[in-house]
Amino acid sequence: MKTPKTGFTLARYIALYSSIMLVLLSLLAMQLKGFNFAVDFTGGVVTEIKTDRPVNQKQLQTALSEVIKAPFSLSYAGNDSQWSVRQAVSGDTMPETSLLMDNIDSDFTINVVSSSVIGPQVGDELFEAGGLAILASLIAMMAYLSLRFEWRLASGAVIALFHDIIIVLGVFSWLQLEFDLTVLAAILAVIGYSLNDSIVISDRIREMLRSTTAEGSLNEIINRAISSTLARTLITSGTTLGTVSAIWLLAGQPLQGFSVALFVGIVVGTLSSVCLSATIPELLKLKREHYQIQEQPQGIEHD
Numbered sequence: 001m002k003t004p005k006t007g008f009t010l011a012r013y014i015a016l017y018s019s020i021m022l023v024l025l026s027l028l029a030m031q032l033k034g035f036n037f038a039v040d041f042t043g044g045v046v047t048e049i050k051t052d053r054p055v056n057q058k059q060l061q062t063a064l065s066e067v068i069k070a071p072f073s074l075s076y077a078g079n080d081s082q083w084s085v086r087q088a089v090s091g092d093t094m095p096e097t098s099l100l101m102d103n104i105d106s107d108f109t110i111n112v113v114s115s116s117v118i119g120p121q122v123g124d125e126l127f128e129a130g131g132l133a134i135l136a137s138l139i140a141m142m143a144y145l146s147l148r149f150e151w152r153l154a155s156g157a158v159i160a161l162f163h164d165i166i167i168v169l170g171v172f173s174w175l176q177l178e179f180d181l182t183v184l185a186a187i188l189a190v191i192g193y194s195l196n197d198s199i200v201i202s203d204r205i206r207e208m209l210r211s212t213t214a215e216g217s218l219n220e221i222i223n224r225a226i227s228s229t230l231a232r233t234l235i236t237s238g239t240t241l242g243t244v245s246a247i248w249l250l251a252g253q254p255l256q257g258f259s260v261a262l263f264v265g266i267v268v269g270t271l272s273s274v275c276l277s278a279t280i281p282e283l284l285k286l287k288r289e290h291y292q293i294q295e296q297p298q299g300i301e302h303d
Contacts, residue, residue: 026170190265197273
């Protein structure tokens with residue numbers, strides 16, 4: 001198929017080939033580097049602590065580093081005086097964070113509020129449950145799309161969904177960002193967000209294919225459908241990215257993975273809904289006849 005190198009068509013096909021490369025790189029990263037799973041999945045100790053006065057994260061990180069030699073993560077647990085310390089399991093030995101707090105030499109006092117152990121088995125169960133949640137949502141989305149659209153348009157939206165998830169996972173794998181339950185929740189949100197954009201554009205393409213007044217080739221109809229929905233897509237994505245950026249910058253460490261996953265997912269989801277979900281049906285030979293009812297002429301018999 002010869003692709004015209006002008007306008008939206010050129011942009012759509014460039015985005016298509018770029019997406020293929022990003023997906024391949026993401027799969028390669030997941031194969032070679034894996035994921036940096038948080039304590040939620042690997043098991044470890046979560047200790048809730050409270051300081052006698054508000055302190056910033058850098059101060060507390062420095063003080064804890066004097067007594068906790070193993071790697072740990074520190075995050076807000078409510079305000080500037082309540083914090084959560086997460087430590088992974090080192091071999092068969094559980095970290096005894098609670099016993100170390102009394103040895104900290106600083107101008108503020110640290111009290112242990114609670115300490116809980118997350119076993120590796122619990123982490124495995126959480127990972128399996130999260131994976132099943134993503135799988136169930138994808139199956140439900142595919143069932144919905146297969147009922148709403150002709151299979152060529154439905155295939156474009158489904159492929160765009162998988163594209164978005166793989167790239168978000170690839171970013172976390174390449175950068176070795178901590179993968180916890182909030183990231184899993186963000187991926188589920190990305191699925192819904194990306195599907196919404198894809199449905200809007202696919203609906204517009206279907207309306208134009210059904211219309212008796214719409215003229216031009218399939219390529220021209222797809223370009224007009226994208227043009228008519230582009231302003232809505234950009235405004236929606238732009239305002240959502242603004243909110244996610246605020247969470248990323250102001251919410252701190254606990255929601256960093258969540259905001260990164262949402263930010264990447266919204267960006268690639270917008271591109272895939274505009275380019276992939278609209279271009280793939282064209283490659284699958286979508287035609288106007290697929291959405292028009294063919295009336296059988298009266299009085300004509302066929303062998």
